[in-house]
Amino acid sequence: WLWFALALVCSGLVNHHKYSFSVNAFWKLSPIVTKRCVLVFPFASRIMVAGTGATAMKQKRQSLRTLTGVAMLSAVSFLLQFVEITMPLSPSFAKMDFSDLPALIGAFAYGPLWGVGIELIKNLLHLMFSATGGIGELANFLMGSALVFPAGMIYQHRKTRKNALIGCLAGSLTMGVVAALTNYFILLPLFQAFMPLDQMIAAFAEFIPVIHSKVDIALLNALPMNILKGAVISLITMLLYKRLSPVLKGRT
Numbered sequence: 001w002l003w004f005a006l007a008l009v010c011s012g013l014v015n016h017h018k019y020s021f022s023v024n025a026f027w028k029l030s031p032i033v034t035k036r037c038v039l040v041f042p043f044a045s046r047i048m049v050a051g052t053g054a055t056a057m058k059q060k061r062q063s064l065r066t067l068t069g070v071a072m073l074s075a076v077s078f079l080l081q082f083v084e085i086t087m088p089l090s091p092s093f094a095k096m097d098f099s100d101l102p103a104l105i106g107a108f109a110y111g112p113l114w115g116v117g118i119e120l121i122k123n124l125l126h127l128m129f130s131a132t133g134g135i136g137e138l139a140n141f142l143m144g145s146a147l148v149f150p151a152g153m154i155y156q157h158r159k160t161r162k163n164a165l166i167g168c169l170a171g172s173l174t175m176g177v178v179a180a181l182t183n184y185f186i187l188l189p190l191f192q193a194f195m196p197l198d199q200m201i202a203a204f205a206e207f208i209p210v211i212h213s214k215v216d217i218a219l220l221n222a223l224p225m226n227i228l229k230g231a232v233i234s235l236i237t238m239l240l241y242k243r244l245s246p247v248l249k250g251r252t
Contacts (some may be wrong), residue, residue: 068132107152115148179226
């Protein structure tokens, strides 16, 4: 998956201005790339060869589509990590992105573990550009997984619009809690290497005057802002998923 996603990113960057891309053509080419993935991931290979006759062919086709879809979503998620904006009511160094969107779509389409897998792949790819020695990527993985796993698990239990809404709500709340813990124990100590804690607290207090400590930053900024972020990502997912689902599952 990692090499497949990287190949998609590279080929997209190189050929963006030269070639048009159709989903149907990609499905036809996907077995060529997936064979390479099978050599690296024996588990995927066992899935491919499971069953016999028509059942085996159906399982193989579905496995290929799943691997291809996960790789595509991982590549998009990786690229979205470079599109950052400043968190609302936060100083300029507190950034956010919407790279969890493809992971949440993947969790709905393929299951919660695949959503977590997309989060893992995008952060492994981003390690090549990391300025934090992997600490920022670890925090991103924890917060993103806190959103996509509960949402995907609840939706997979019964695939209804109501369950999707409940799952997104649960995921957003979980993401906020994990973000508060992650900021307190991982990100804020990381920022302290570049900025004294008092100065950091003062920077956040300019936007939220009741912030007077590191705990306040976690509870009064990281918690609500990441719940808001999860809610926005969930809303976009709800609007896009039904249109993308046939493409991701090969029903076009």
